[in-house]
Amino acid sequence: MKARKKARYLAVSLATLVICAGTTAGADPCTGRPDGATCDAGSDGTFAKTCSGQVCSTCSANPGASPRFVDNGDGTITDRATCLVWEKKDNADGIHDLNKVYAWTSSGSARDGGLFTQFLATLNGGGGFAGHHDWRIPTAAGQNGSFTGLPAEAESIEVGATCGDTIGGCNPPEFNSNCGPYSAGDPPYTTANPGCTVDGAGATSECSCSPFYHSWTDSTVNGSNDLAWLECYTVSSGGLSSPSKTDAYNARAVRGSMTPTIACDASPRSGCFAPGQSRFSLTTSSMDPSRNKLLWSWGRGDAVDPSALGDPVSTTDYALCVYANGSLLTQATIAHGSHWNASTMIAGRYSYRDSSGSSSGVRKSQITPGDMGATKAQVSAVGSGLASLATPLTAGQLPVRVQLVNTVDAADCWTADYSNEPVRNDAKSFQVRLP
Secondary structure, three states: OHHHHHHHHHHHHHHHHHHHHOOOHHHOOOOOOOOOOEOOOOOOOOOOEEEEOOEEEEOOOOOOOOOOEEEOOOOEEEEOOOOEEEEOOEOOOOOOEOOOOEEOOOOOOOOOOHHHHHHHHHHHOOOOHHHOOOOEOOOOOEEOOEEOOOOOHHHHOOOOOOOOOOOOOOOOHHHOEOOOOOOOOOOOOOOOOOOOEOOOHHHOOEOEOOOOOEEEEEEEOOOOOOEEEEEEOOOOOOOEEOOEOOOEEEOOOEEOOOOOOOOOOOOOOOOOEOOOEEEEEEEOOOOOHHHOEEEEEEEOOOOEOHHHHOOOOOOOOEEEEEEEOOEEEEEEEEOOOOOEEEOOOOOOOEEEEOOOOOOOOEEEEEEEOEOOOOOEEEEEEEOHHHOOOOOOOOHHHOOEEEEEEEOOOOOOEEEEEEOOOOOEEOOOEEEEEEO
């Protein structure tokens, strides 16, 4: 028995040695790469990972980044202002060709046209374009009184550059290099530099082409199942139109998500909703910080109107803020999007589920509005986003205050002030409760 255990330990040790040998400093994906370059090939997370100071981490939106757009050398461009990663277009008659057009739908309204079944299916098939399988069609916010409630992704790269027929549209130079001149009207838009590719593979000429006319979005026009928004890159702003989904137009794929538009304040807010009861715990592991856990529950609290919750499925971001003696200790952002669901049982309640923890390690969250004593909120998070935390908390870090905030209004926040003695505070965990 002892011999078997020893052999098993040796096998595990050797396996660990092999794994570690594959993660040497020379394999750092950010070595020698500029800030904003992607470093997450082979993974598909909600938010793209990019290099910052030679360190690979979740992209942090920087509206003032210079340069704003970074060519990743693999046929993609990162927008550092939004953290979206865009497909480049070329003139090689393949899946990236700017002259290729697709219908949004074949049945009349569903996402079953070539835009999804051919274009996206090819990009996400096999090994995945640029090592990813999460390419999608960008969303649009809408216009002229018909708004989708979705991020203005398609509009975000319409930057007011010199634009118009024969130029290549209102896109920045990174999306329009070595590919013109263009011709006006419907496809083909250009016959220049034939055979050029998005990444210069196979000793081809590298190019980045901009379909200056129309490019599909994934956003249906409100009030209609048959129309979808189309971004028109021949004008510097407000370039949306709304054709039939059965029409054929260009496409440019995107991946990643716009990072949350919220961050915790440096110090706690006042005037927040207060609970009747609440619990908070931190569980830490000095051996493996990626196993750190945070659990927070808030219940039987002040009356909360459903309007205070906003719409986390489409637009409203949340953040959980943990303060130690008045100073921000850690925060976990919870981005709006498909991981949120509106309850079909309780009006106004929203639940969040994400087993991958792609948004700051948050796995679960729930917010329930209602009358006094019927309101609830909870957040649980696990992972490397909490790696900086350590227990026990020192006397100088007490008391602890936890707040949940969102992008609806600065006054819409849920707080729990734990000024009482912790239930537990040792090397493994910190636990406190109210009352």
